[in-house]
Amino acid sequence: MTVTVTQPPTTSAARQRPRVARQRPRWSELREVLRVRRPTLNPVERRLGAALTIRDLRKAAVGTTPRAVFDYVDGAADAELTARRNRAAFAAVELVPEYLSPVDHPDLSTRVFDREIAMPLIFAPTGYTRMMHHEGEAAVARVAARHGLPYTLSTVGTSTVEDVAAAAPGGEHWFQLYLTRDERLNAELLDRALAAGFTTVVLTVDTPVAGRHPKDMRNGLTIPPSLTLRTLFGMARYPSWVLNKLTTAPIAFASLRSMTGETDVIDAVRVADVVFEPTLNYDHLAWLRANWPHRLLVKGILSPRDARRAVEAGADGVVVSNHGGRQLDRTPATLTVLPEIREELGPDATVILDSGVTHGQDILAARALGADAVMIGRAYLYGLMAGGERGVERAVTILREEYARSLQLLGLNASDAIARHHVRTP
Template sequence: MGKLNRAASIDDLRLQARRHLPRTIFEFIDGGAGGERTLRANRSDLERLTLKPRVAVNVAERRAVVELAGQAAALPLVLGPTGLAGVYWPQGEVAAARAAAAAGIPFCLSTNSVASMEEVAEGAPGGDLWFQLYFLKDEALMDALLERARNSGYRVLCLTLDLAVQGRRDRDIRNAFTIPFRPTLKTVFETAIRPAWFAGFLQSGGVRFGNFEGSLPKQGFMSIAAHIAALCDAGADWDTVARVAAKWDGPVVIKGILSPEDAERAVALGPEAIIVSNHGGRQLDHVPSAAAALPDIVAAVGGRTQVILDGGVYRGTDLIKARAMGAGACMVGRGFLWGLAAGGQAGVARAIDIYREELDIGMALLGQPDFDGIGRDALLTGPEGYPS
C-alpha cells in the first residue's frame, strides 16, 4: 500500500503499472488506433478547457452523489468495460468490481473479460454491476449471455455500437500481440524481467475469455482483431440494436456515440443513458475526441436521457468539465486499469480515491457545492472554453 499511497495522480499509477507489466501488455492498454491522434485529443481537449471559479460561496458541505441509470452512485463515475482485465492482475475483473462496490459506484464488465460474469457477480456481491455486450454473429449465444447476465444480478445492459470491426492498432501489430500470448524471444525476455507479473499470470491460469468458455471452438494464436472478426456482427444496425435492447428487462445504456444524428437514433430507443465515446481512441483514428463531440450531442439529446462522457478522463476536475458541458457522469477505462495493474483491488481503490479527492477539492475551490448543479458557467467561454 505504501507504493500506491505515494501515487498522487492517475499518471503516477500509470508509471507504476508500466513498471509491473511486460511492455507488450502495457502497450495493449496504453495504445490507440493508427497514429493515435484521437487518443491524444481525448486528453488534450479536456486539458485545454479552463475552469471559472467563484468565491465567497458556502462550500462547507459538498455533494457528489448522482443518479446513474436509475440508481444512486456515490460519485459521478463508472468503471468502464475493458477487455482482458484479468491479464493485468489475477482475477482483475473481480478485483475492480470489488473496489467499485466498496466505493459505491458502478462496474461494467466487458464481453471479453477473463473472468466470467458469474465469477465477477459472486466475487463482488452487492455491487452495482453493468454488463457490456457486443453484437455477435451467433444470436443464440448473444441471447444466452443476456440470460446469464440477468440471472447473475447484472442491473444494466451496456450496448456497445462502435466495434463492427476492430480498429487497426499499430502498437499491437508491431508487438505481434496475440491471444494466447505467442512465446517469442521478445515476449520471453519481457516476462523474465517482470517476475511479479509472471507469477500472478501463472497463478491465474493464463488467458481465457470467461464468458465464452465452452461456447467457442479452440483457437491457436489469434490477434484480437481476428477474435473480434470471428465473433462480432459487422452487419448490426439500428434494428439490431432495438431488437437486442428489447430483450433486456432492465435499464439499457448505449455506448459509442459521437454524432448528434446517432444520438437522436439512440434516444429514440428509450435508453437510461447514452455514452459519448470513441472507444478510448482505439477504433477509428482522426475522429473527434469525446470532449469535442459532447456539447453537440448534449444539445441534440435535449435532456431526454442522461449523457455520460467516456474518453481521456484522468482527473477529478475532468468530471467537473464534463458536467459543465452537460454530461451527468464520466466512464473511465485506463484510469482504473493503471491502478489495477499497479496493485490489484487496492490499486483500483487508490484510483477511485484520487478521482474523489480531486473532484471534492475542485468543487470546493470552484464554489460549486453540488455536482449536479454545475453548469456551463463553470467554464470560461470563447477560445479557451469549449473544444471546436
C-alpha cells in the same frame, strides 16, 4: 602618503536596533518540526503511497508490468491522434469559480437513471483484464462496490457475470455487450446477466472491425498472438507477473466458453469473429431492446444524429465514446461533441462521457458540458497494474479527492450544482 578611511556615521536608529534574542533549540520543539516519515517496507504500499495522481500510477505500472501488456493498455490506434485529442480537449477547458458559498461538505453524489451513485463515475468495460493483473475484474468490482459506483463487465472480460456477482454481491453491475449474428449466443449472454442481477446493458457499436494498433503488432499481441522473442524476454523480466499468471486460472474469454465447450483455451480468431461484427445495424438494436427488460445504453456515439437514432430505437441513453482512441483514429475528442449531443437529446436521456478521463477536474468539466457521469478505463487499469485491488482503490481515491477539492475551489457544494457557466471552452 597617508590615506584616511572615514567610517559612515552611525545613526541613532542603528545604535538603538534591538538584537534578536537567541536560545538553544529544545528537542520538544524540534520534534514537532522534524517528523521523519517511517519507511514503508511493503513495495506495493510504497509505490501506491507515492502516487499522488493517475499519471503517477501510470509510471508505477511501467515498473510492474511487461512492456507488451503496458502498451496494450496505454496504446491506441494508428497515430494515436484521437487519444491525444481526448486529453487536449480536457486540458483546454477553463474553470470559472464563484465564491462566498459554503463548500465545507460537498455532496459528490448524483443520479444515473433512477439510482444514486456516490459520485459521477462509472468503471468502463475492459477486455483481457486478468492479463494486466491476476486479480482482474473481481478486484475492480469490489472496489466499485465499496465506493458505491457501477462497474461494467466486458463481453471479452476474463471473468464471468457470475464471478463478478459473487465477488461484489452488493455492487451495481452493468454488462457491456458485443452483439453478434449468433442469436443463441446473444440470448445466452443476456439471460446470464439478468440472472446474475446485472441492471444495465451497454451495447458497443464502434467495433465493426478491429482498430489497428501498431504497438500491439510490434509486440505480437495480435489475433492470433504472434509473440516476438523481445516480448517474451520482456515478460521474463517481471517474475512476479509471470508467477501469478502460471499459478492462477488460465486467462480466457470467460463469458464465451460456450463457443468451444468447457475448455479454458478459446480460439482467439473465433472470438474476434464474434466481437467485430461488420453487419451490426439497427435491427440488432431493436432485437436487443425487445429482449432486455432493463436499462439499455449505446456506447460509441460521436454525433447528435446517431444519438437521436439510438434513443428513438429504444435506448435509454448513450455513452459518448471513441473507445479511448483505440478504434477509428482522427475522430473528434468526446468532450468536444458532448454539448451538441446533450442539446440534441435534451435533459431526460442519460448521457455518459467516456475516453480520456484521468483527473477529478475532467469529471467536473464533463458534468458542466452535459454528461450525467463519466467512464474511466485506463485510469483504473494503471492502478490495477501497479498494485492489484489496492491500486484500483488508490485510483478511485485520487479521482475522488481531486473532484471534491475542485468542487470546493470552484465554489460549489454539490455535483448537481455544476452548470455550463462554470467552464469556458475554446
